Amino acid sequence: MTGEGRWTSQQRNRAQRLERASNALGGALKGKVVEAAHIVELLHAVLEPGDRVCLEGNNQKQADFLGKALTRVDTARVHDLHMLLSVLSLPEHLDVFDKGIASKLDFSFSGPQAGRLAKLAQAGKLDIGAIHTYLELFARYFIDLTPRVALVAAEMADREGNLYTGPNTEDTPAIAEATAFKSGIVIAQVNQIVDKLPRVDIPGDWVGYVVQSPTPYYIEPLFTRDPAQISEIQVLMAMMAIKGIYAEYEIERLNHGIGFDTAAIELLLPTYAAELGLKGKIARHWALNPHPALIPAIEAGFVESVHSFGSELGMENYIRARPDVFFVGPDGSMRSNRAFSQAAGHYACDMFIGSTLQIDLQGNSSTATLGRIAGFGGAPNMGADARGRRHPSKAWLKAGQQAREGKNTIPRGQKLVVQMVETFREHMAPAFVEKLDAWQLAEQANMAIPPVMIYGDDVTHILTEEGIANLLLCRSSEEREQAIRGVAGYTPVGMGRDKHMVENLRERGIIQRAEDLGIDKRMATRDLLAAKNMKGLVRASGGLYEPPKRFRNW
Amino acid sequence: METLQFRFENGTRTLSGMAQLVGVVGSGNLEVMIEPAPSSGACEIDVHTATVGFGATWGAVMQDFHDRWRLVDARISINDNGATPAVVSLRLDQAVETLTGGAP
Numbered sequence: 001m002t003g004e005g006r007w008t009s010q011q012r013n014r015a016q017r018l019e020r021a022s023n024a025l026g027g028a029l030k031g032k033v034v035e036a037a038h039i040v041e042l043l044h045a046v047l048e049p050g051d052r053v054c055l056e057g058n059n060q061k062q063a064d065f066l067g068k069a070l071t072r073v074d075t076a077r078v079h080d081l082h083m084l085l086s087v088l089s090l091p092e093h094l095d096v097f098d099k100g101i102a103s104k105l106d107f108s109f110s111g112p113q114a115g116r117l118a119k120l121a122q123a124g125k126l127d128i129g130a131i132h133t134y135l136e137l138f139a140r141y142f143i144d145l146t147p148r149v150a151l152v153a154a155e156m157a158d159r160e161g162n163l164y165t166g167p168n169t170e171d172t173p174a175i176a177e178a179t180a181f182k183s184g185i186v187i188a189q190v191n192q193i194v195d196k197l198p199r200v201d202i203p204g205d206w207v208g209y210v211v212q213s214p215t216p217y218y219i220e221p222l223f224t225r226d227p228a229q230i231s232e233i234q235v236l237m238a239m240m241a242i243k244g245i246y247a248e249y250e251i252e253r254l255n256h257g258i259g260f261d262t263a264a265i266e267l268l269l270p271t272y273a274a275e276l277g278l279k280g281k282i283a284r285h286w287a288l289n290p291h292p293a294l295i296p297a298i299e300a301g302f303v304e305s306v307h308s309f310g311s312e313l314g315m316e317n318y319i320r321a322r323p324d325v326f327f328v329g330p331d332g333s334m335r336s337n338r339a340f341s342q343a344a345g346h347y348a349c350d351m352f353i354g355s356t357l358q359i360d361l362q363g364n365s366s367t368a369t370l371g372r373i374a375g376f377g378g379a380p381n382m383g384a385d386a387r388g389r390r391h392p393s394k395a396w397l398k399a400g401q402q403a404r405e406g407k408n409t410i411p412r413g414q415k416l417v418v419q420m421v422e423t424f425r426e427h428m429a430p431a432f433v434e435k436l437d438a439w440q441l442a443e444q445a446n447m448a449i450p451p452v453m454i455y456g457d458d459v460t461h462i463l464t465e466e467g468i469a470n471l472l473l474c475r476s477s478e479e480r481e482q483a484i485r486g487v488a489g490y491t492p493v494g495m496g497r498d499k500h501m502v503e504n505l506r507e508r509g510i511i512q513r514a515e516d517l518g519i520d521k522r523m524a525t526r527d528l529l530a531a532k533n534m535k536g537l538v539r540a541s542g543g544l545y546e547p548p549k550r551f552r553n554w
Numbered sequence: 555m556e557t558l559q560f561r562f563e564n565g566t567r568t569l570s571g572m573a574q575l576v577g578v579v580g581s582g583n584l585e586v587m588i589e590p591a592p593s594s595g596a597c598e599i600d601v602h603t604a605t606v607g608f609g610a611t612w613g614a615v616m617q618d619f620h621d622r623w624r625l626v627d628a629r630i631s632i633n634d635n636g637a638t639p640a641v642v643s644l645r646l647d648q649a650v651e652t653l654t655g656g657a658p
Binding site: 515522 | 605608611614615638639640641643644647648651652658
């Protein structure tokens, strides 16, 4: 091709697709608004075989109507799609591979579909490009995995295609921007089409089509943890975390993983941490979804700011009433943004603390288990030292200094990455293992490397009910291994410890037991939780928090 | 259900006061009963466990407990209700701390 045509093939191709759609849909298309009953015709018109298609859905909101529509296309017309998904959570996300509509997959996380994904991969139904972190997948949308068509979800649209995503903005800006500015087509399912939006989250000229879904998009209350289920072991571990790590390093900026271990810490801030005089000194700024368990700490004045990856069902009115803490728009509702919050968690937080399923003797940590290809979502970006970081803070400098003491290296800081686990999970499954299941999984699924969530060289502390192992202070791989064995309890890994060496590590403060931290175990009861059940959270919020039905047990 | 019995000699610390019961089985949590047993000359521990095949693990948990506290003339009954060693150790320590008034 010669002349300007050589440089505009994507734009011309886009125009052809739009023209096909307007011919096929006729009166079912009014401006950008498509009738729901004609959604499959739209997909037939705008999709081409081999397209890279991004289907929005994280572990919170889902473009479920568009995802279902995609499973209904005719494989004679649409096939071999290359699917890009943050999270595979709905059956439809895999049905497209089963039916031969799509053949290649790049993704981040597949929690509920992990078992079926492994089976489909083994049966040769799909080719997995790679498992990414969220930020890494978004990054590739702008480099070599730019979508031709993006199927996204929003709360409302107007007739010009402007979108209101409300509190659950999540991944939409990253997906829409990558698609729209590279001559791709963005199709949005919305709960409602209105004349005037509360605010504009995605400008209409990025959006090709909007369709009002017959039912509101599906959303999962993923970050709600009922305090009634927090155990006394978790209270004890939370006490050790607060006294041995938060206070020790004066951690002001942080991210918490999902789960009961960290929910216990959140609920101990207004009680135990306040008694220790830590208010205003720790846990001030957060990259965090709006965890209901954080309400008592917010009300107690511990928390100054929270930026969120997504929202959480039931927290809308509470957030609206606390705009000094949360990021809200002029309409009063929250604005989340997964890409920005992931970047914030990576670069602007001094600590990540979260749970895992397995830790090996080098401190490598993984939630991958046999027969399930699960991925890790955001955890690897939160739980990794930010090597590009340059701005100092007390916590970052202290961690860096501990890691480098006695070594002839230039001073730099380090992020604190804490893995918090009970030594045994349910059914006496040990959390500490000689070899991660990830190795076997990599072999089964023909992966280039074992799927590790957090690499041992990024992990700075391991916290169990037995105490804290400070890996920053270890000076050899042998010390590191014994420090890990030394908090591994009665698991085979823990029983295999060299008792003499572990006692030596304890004398040097590399291993700290609860009693070494001056913690009275008699205090480790549920009485220490600032809210003991869901009703307690509602009460703490002054009635503003409205838990989803399944969490209402009164 | 399996019942494991342990007996540790050479203790030095006697318990005073009433028997101490901590934890409730009905709540999906374990139950620990700890009581003075005058002139038994040892610390005797019975573990009723729901998980068969962890005798060596419980042996290690109880040995460590005895090394920490060195109780004598004491009887302890544990109904583990599937609890992990972490929970059992915490409950035992809490019960003994309450009976003796502090950490070991």
